[in-house]
Amino acid sequence: xxxxxxxxxxxxxxxxxxxxxxxxxxxxxxxxxxxxxxxxxxxxxxxxxxxxxxxxxxxxxxxxxxxxxxxxxxxxxxxxxxxxxxxxxxxxxxxxxxxxxxxxxxxxxxxxxxxxxxxxxxxxxxxxxxxxxxxxxxxxxxxxxxxxxxxxxxxxxxxxxxxxxxxxxxxxxxxxxxxxxxxxxxxxxxxxxxxxxxxxxxxxxxxxxxxxxxxxxxxxxxxxxxxxxxxxxxxxxxxxxxxxxxxxxxxxxxxxxxxxxxxxxxxxxxxxx
Amino acid sequence: xxxxxxxxxxxxxxxxxxxxxxxxxxxxxxxxxxxxxxxxxxxxxxxxxxxxxxxxxxxxxxxxxxxxxxxxxxxxxxxxxxxxxxxxxxxxxxxxxxxxxxxxxxxxxxxxxxxxxxxxxxxxxxxxxxxxxxxxxxxxxxxxxxxxxxxxxxxxxxxxxxxxxxxxxxxxxxxxxxxxxxxxxxxxxxxxxxxxxxxxxxxxxxxxxxxxxxxxxxxxxxxxxxxxxxxxxxxxxxxxxxxxxxxxxxxxxxxxxxxxxxxxxxxxxxxxx
Numbered sequence: 001x002x003x004x005x006x007x008x009x010x011x012x013x014x015x016x017x018x019x020x021x022x023x024x025x026x027x028x029x030x031x032x033x034x035x036x037x038x039x040x041x042x043x044x045x046x047x048x049x050x051x052x053x054x055x056x057x058x059x060x061x062x063x064x065x066x067x068x069x070x071x072x073x074x075x076x077x078x079x080x081x082x083x084x085x086x087x088x089x090x091x092x093x094x095x096x097x098x099x100x101x102x103x104x105x106x107x108x109x110x111x112x113x114x115x116x117x118x119x120x121x122x123x124x125x126x127x128x129x130x131x132x133x134x135x136x137x138x139x140x141x142x143x144x145x146x147x148x149x150x151x152x153x154x155x156x157x158x159x160x161x162x163x164x165x166x167x168x169x170x171x172x173x174x175x176x177x178x179x180x181x182x183x184x185x186x187x188x189x190x191x192x193x194x195x196x197x198x199x200x201x202x203x204x205x206x207x208x209x210x211x212x213x214x215x216x217x218x219x220x221x222x223x224x225x226x227x228x229x230x231x232x233x234x235x236x237x238x239x240x241x242x243x244x245x246x247x248x249x250x251x252x253x254x255x256x257x258x259x260x261x262x263x264x265x266x267x268x269x270x271x272x273x
Numbered sequence: 274x275x276x277x278x279x280x281x282x283x284x285x286x287x288x289x290x291x292x293x294x295x296x297x298x299x300x301x302x303x304x305x306x307x308x309x310x311x312x313x314x315x316x317x318x319x320x321x322x323x324x325x326x327x328x329x330x331x332x333x334x335x336x337x338x339x340x341x342x343x344x345x346x347x348x349x350x351x352x353x354x355x356x357x358x359x360x361x362x363x364x365x366x367x368x369x370x371x372x373x374x375x376x377x378x379x380x381x382x383x384x385x386x387x388x389x390x391x392x393x394x395x396x397x398x399x400x401x402x403x404x405x406x407x408x409x410x411x412x413x414x415x416x417x418x419x420x421x422x423x424x425x426x427x428x429x430x431x432x433x434x435x436x437x438x439x440x441x442x443x444x445x446x447x448x449x450x451x452x453x454x455x456x457x458x459x460x461x462x463x464x465x466x467x468x469x470x471x472x473x474x475x476x477x478x479x480x481x482x483x484x485x486x487x488x489x490x491x492x493x494x495x496x497x498x499x500x501x502x503x504x505x506x507x508x509x510x511x512x513x514x515x516x517x518x519x520x521x522x523x524x525x526x527x528x529x530x531x532x533x534x535x536x537x538x539x540x541x542x543x544x545x546x
Contacts, residue, residue, distance in 0.1 A: 114477045134474055165471050173468070173475050176467075177472060177475050177477070178476075180464065181479065183519050184457060184460070185479075185483050185538065186538025186539075187512045188538075188541075189537075189540075190537035190538045191449065191508055191515075192450070192544055193537055193544070194449075195449050195544070198438050198442065198446060199442075199445070200450065202407050204387045204388065204406060204407070206458075207450050208545060209482040209485050209486065210457065210482070210485075212479070212482050213479040214538035214542040215539055218535035218539060221535050222528055222532040222535060225523060225531055226528055229523040230523070232520075233521075233524050235464055236517070236520040237516075237517065237520045239460045239461060239516055240514075240520065243460050243510075243516070244517075246460070246506075247507075247513065250498060250505055250509070253499075255499055258495050258498055259491050259492065259495045262456075262459050262489075263491045264459070264466055265459030265463045265487035266459075266488055267462075268462035268463050268464065268465035268466045268484070269485070269487040271466070271468070271473050272480060272484070273481070
């Protein structure tokens with residue numbers, strides 16, 4: 001039960017990074033993408049070779065969330081691999097798509113590496129992208145032990161740590177720790193568009209840190225958010241309510257309410273530091 | 274017109290860091306704080322020696338914003354220095370206090386180094402804290418050229434870059450680039466207090482960056498925000514409105530509105546990157 005041959009479908013940032021990590025560990029890696037230029041770029045970076053077809057041990061489906069089910073169905077019809085996983089940052093929708101399309105759920109282990117960069121595309125890929133990071137796996141009741149073992153090996157070869165979690169729980173969790181924070185960073189960054197040059201010359205490292213992730217690809221993020229809309233909306237409503245209440249408290253001089261928010265912020269930050 | 278002797282009043286993070294920077298450039302530095310322990314700590318770090326009284330070239334008043342005017346009046350009554358500056362992160366209120374208390378405005382140059390850390394107190398101080406950072410100066414119509422030259426020399430000795438700006442413009446600017454982003458980071462961090470351990474185990478570098486500054490001292494920040502309440506409230510209202518609108522758009526499936534916010538975020542982030 002070992003990954004000797006892998007197929008990476010979708011050679012963007014995440015797919016190419018996984019391919020590079022596997023290559024670095026001696027795995028034979030094949031590449032596929034609807035964009036031929038992306039495959040060529042990934043190949044030239046040493047991520048593997050254009051896939052001519054044929055069976056591999058594990059297929060890593062690294063396409064946007066709304067395309068995962070479709071691509072899984074195609075690959076399974078071709079008998080491309082013994083096991084399949086994806087890397088989409090939402091899990092309930094792709095799993096529902098796979099079920100609807102009649103995919104084999106025994107050989108499919110839904111996954112999501114918690115790693116990324118503001119830049120996208122194969123040129124931004126790095127073999128070390130996943131090192132030390134969490135990699136969520138959401139096996140369902142039908143998931144086979146062999147497939148799960150192969151996907152756990154993928155995570156290990158990439159230097160990441162498996163976090164096993166249900167799909168709905170995963171989506172609520174990433175709404176809280178990734179998707180809503182991204183929108184909040186975007187809203188802070190968006191407020192800067194109204195500032196003049198002198199104001200922005202006073203920006204320090206704190207603001208740069210808060211807004212760094214807001215540089216991410218808007219279309220990619222719009223799709224991620226649309227695929228996890230309700231959990232994200234719930235968190236955003238809480239953050240928006242806290243900020244509106246803080247603004248009102250500042251206007252009316254109710255210092256205690258502002259201090260309470262700042263204290264809750266210290267407590268929340270301490271949970272991830 | 275050179276700083277040979279300086280006095281630092283208030284040996285917290287900023288005061289002690291300025292003292293260390295001046296010491297590293299050969300300036301004779303004297304220290305004062307209402308907390309004797311803080312002075313001893315700063316002295317033991319090599320920041321200077323307990324001030325026995327007597328005149329210096331420049332006094333740096335590094336106390337909380339609401340105490341700047343009072344401390345300036347006392348020091349001027351003692352004839353402590355040829356020129357005075359402060360480092361408070363708001364400027365309109367301290368200047369109004371100084372006017373109200375009848376301070377000499379010729380020898381006072383209001384200032385604000387855009388640098389900080391999440392930790393406070395002299396033990397967190399570093400001589401390099403200001404290196405490459407902006408340092409706002411808000412001279413008024415009464416400010417004397419000699420005082421301004423001495424304070425510009427202070428900024429230069431600390432390795433920072435002078436940004437000259439009016440006090441009201443400064444306060445609106447820091448509301449935008451520092452104070453409101455701090456509250457937004459606090460609100461995102463506060464939302465994490467409701468997350469379970471599995472959810473928080475999925476937190477990545479992005480969330481850590483967004484929430485890093487939320488670890489700052491709540492009482493210190495409450496005072497900063499109270500001293501700049503209206504400009505901060507205005508920015509917070511805009512951010513809260515953007516987040517509430519994004520939540521509503523996600524619920525109703527209006528993708529274009531979400532994409533628009535993400536795009537504005539990319540534009541705003543680009544202005545400080």
